[in-house]
Amino acid sequence: MTAFHYATTLEETCALLDDGEDTMVYGGGTAVQILLKQGVLFATDLVDIGGVAGLDQIEETAKGLRVGPLVTLRRMETSPVVQRVAPLAAEVYGRVANPRVRNTASVAGNIAHGDYRLDPPTALMVLDATVEITSRRGSRKVPAREFFVDFQQTALEHGELVTGIEIPKQPESAGAHFAKLSSLAANDWPAASAAALVVEGSRGKREVRLGLGALSHVPVFLQFETTADTPVDAVVEAAKDAASPLLEPIPDVRGSSDYKRRLGLVAVEEAVRNSWKEGSDDDRRTSFFGRRRRR
Ligand SMILES: Cc1cc2nc3c(=O)[nH]c(=O)nc-3n(C[C@H](O)[C@H](O)[C@H](O)COP(=O)(O)OP(=O)(O)OC[C@H]3O[C@@H](n4cnc5c(N)ncnc54)[C@H](O)[C@@H]3O)c2cc1C
Structure with missing residues (x-):
């Protein structure tokens, strides 16, 4: 039986992920729920980060965009800021599955899922995006081009979660x-x-x-x-x-x-x-x- 934890801070999330043997983050749950129902998710614990404040922001920065991990795919598709700063990203997020999935799935859950068929990584790689990864040990940044390591395996290591995606501004002439x-x-x-x-x-x-x-x-x-x-x-x-x-x-x-x-x-x-x-x-x-x- 998988145990659910409802974290309210990033520190608590990192501690739960680090201390647990097989603990996973619960983002939008669109992939996790299916795996749970199919009986093929072997996590002992799931940490729901929906109660951690500040993880669902889209910010325009000097270089482009900083997207919080809990921003939904639907917001990436419809946000006027994303449409202006990185129109290719808005287009690609809008082509994932259907509105029901896009309304629930998060940008971090999408890439952390690590599936070779995912749509968003195609845009994130050509736009030269960077994935911010956090754990008890601190934060590090990994280029989206290096995030997908092997079949269903990402650069995430034990105790780490995705805490942001930075997307450089798409050149207007491109x-x-x-x-x-x-x-x-x-x-x-x-x-x-x-x-x-x-x-x-x-x-x-x-x-x-x-x-x-x-x-x-x-x-x-x-x-x-x-x-x-x-x-x-x-x-x-x-x-x-x-x-x-x-x-x-x-x-x-x-x-x-x-x-x-x-x-x-x-x-x-x-x-x-x-x-x-x-x-x-x-x-x-x-x-x-x-x-x-x-x-
Ligand atoms: C019917 C259907 C059709 C689909 N079609 C497409 C498609 O056409 N194109 C496409 O690209 N995708 C498709 N998907 C996949 C969909 O994009 C993913 O299910 C979704 O993006 C996962 O996001 P989530 O927030 O729901 O993740 P969750 O289900 O919560 O988690 C997925 C994985 O990511 C991990 N995770 C979640 N958040 C974090 C975090 N912050 N840090 C570290 N790990 C984390 C979880 O532990 C789990 O391993 C489809 C899914 C469904 C159900």
Whole structure:
């Protein structure tokens, strides 16, 4: 029988997690409840952190956003601040499951769940987000790109919990797109997903960043550099070539490994094609003023 604890402070939470042998945090409970009912959750104790004040704030900082662990996925989707500062994150959180799950699930529970098919890590990785982790020993920060260590295994160690996610401001000039392909139902887990962010660099350079979900045993991140004058078809081919060796999908009811690999390349193409803006910022400014002058 799993024992429930209702913590009211972070210190109490850390102590319970540290002292317990197999103690887990209870966030929104959308994953934990299912595992409990299926009889496959082996935690001896669960610490509900819903009563700890201050864990559900979205703050705009000088660098971007700081998101508290108990902020729901639905708030990430609908918050005007998130939509303005990190629109790709708002879009991706809004594509998780259905409103019932998004209204309850928390951002920390989502990443701590560690599932290789999760949608939000694709955006968090391309936006270069950082996960704040706290325990009795203090706090440390882990890049989202290094948080997913192995199959259903995260960087969290004994006694630790996620206490925040920092998301840098999405550059206004960046192109972004999230492609989620499901094979069972529209709001089901993805069979393949890809978030792309194309960041303008100096002297016509561009960085293409890709976060992939459901295409390996962990969320996958990759990036490569190209130039703004590269035709979009060539960029798409370069992205598929870079992603291809990293695709090792796990076969399940949503498709065979081979099917998901092919679907993964479709997701990569959709994400990159829709985030690529033809020409550099300078070119676009010139053509815009050119059009105005002709009127
Ligand atoms: C029907 C259904 C469909 C879904 N479809 C999708 C989908 O399409 N895409 C997708 O991305 N996800 C999907 N999910 C998964 C969903 O996103 C997760 O269940 C949810 O985000 C978990 O958040 P939670 O707050 O409810 O976590 P909980 O269920 O409370 O916890 C999940 C795990 O995280 C740990 N945890 C919770 N909070 C913390 C913390 N602060 N620090 C450390 N560990 C913590 C818990 O101990 C547990 O191991 C789906 C879930 C359901 C039920």
